Amino acid sequence: MNRSSSPPRIGIDGRSAIPGIATYVSSLLRYVPYLDPLTTASPRNSFLWNQIRVPMTFRSRGWAAYHAPSYKAPLLDCRPLILTVHDVSYFVRPDWYPYPLDPFRLRYYSASLKRADRIIVPSDFTRMEILKLFPGLEARVRRVYQGVSQEHFFPDPAAADKVRRELSLPDSFLLHVGDVHKRRNLPLAAEVAKQAGIPLVLVGKALQGGEEFEKWPLRFAGLGPDQLRGIYSAAVALIYPSLYEGFGLPILEAMACGLPVVAANSACIPEVCGGAGIVVEPDVPSLCDAVRRVREEHERYREAGLARASQFSWETTARETERVYAEVVPGLG
Secondary structure (H helix, E strand, O other), X not given: OOOOOOOOOEEEEXXXXXXXXXXXXXXXXXXXXXXXXXXXXXXXXXXXXXXXXXXXXXXXXXXXXXXEOOOOOOOXXXXXXXXXXXXXXXXXXXXXXXXXXXXXXXXXXXXXXXXXXXXXXXXXXXXXXXXXXXXXXXXXXXXXXXXXXXXXXXXOHHHHHHHHHHHOOOOOOEXXXXXXXXXXXXXXXXXXXXXXXXXEEEXXXXXXXXXXXXXXXXXXXXXXXXXXXXXXXXXXXXXXXXXXXXXXHHHHHHHHOOOOEEEEOOOOHHHHHOOOOEEEOOOHHHHHHHHHHHXXXXXXXXXXXXXXXXXXXXXXXXXXXXXXXXXXXOOOO
């Protein structure tokens, strides 16, 4: 693309407060200069905001297309429409879904998918999950891997020492990063930590399905970037026994910080780990053995993770997303 030209502007919903999705949106805005974010205070009714505010802004700002980066889209106007779907757990296992869910919301998610001109997904696993449910959408689905910021995530012994002092962390601990809810399978992680004789530190909010961990003594939420990098750099391993993920961004963040990954052989996790982490069946003996291996061969898995994380960047995510835009917007190709 000739950056000296002035490409048509593409609107994007810039409101997302969900940590992983907020990182995704802010990274696209950093690297795609013609994206025009629509931001506002959290509306009382997100559905009406999408159906009224977004189409009005689409027309008033003269957007050439609209990118809905988080499952839900306008159902009128706003074409071409690009929709990002990070996973479809709400269809596949609604009992694992940690947010309010009802028949109307499910119909809305389904209608958004069917209306989109292009559907961006973060993994081949999520692509296949969508096509099992909606095989007629195959021609519209594009896999674009997400990235990790090498500016924010790198091995940082000084930050590790600092965060140990600030949060009174133990010298050795297993780490889980991500909001706490049912499909994250944290009772299993807690049992593995107990049997391995090493504390478990949780970073994330306790959502619906994670109530038993609300008062976990080593749970932290709202950490700043330096603290998050420090806690990755201080841990023995990231334990990630999740039963269902669309991408699993903490896996790459941990690897970029030199933290070995022990994870469940489920969903997209083997795809993201790419052989650099220890991926095993989600049961106590297998995960305990993996933790033992990580402690014995820490440097091996540290180096493998650093190499794997270096293959992912948000700039690459942005460039591949631009190619999707160019499929539906004349003048971008």
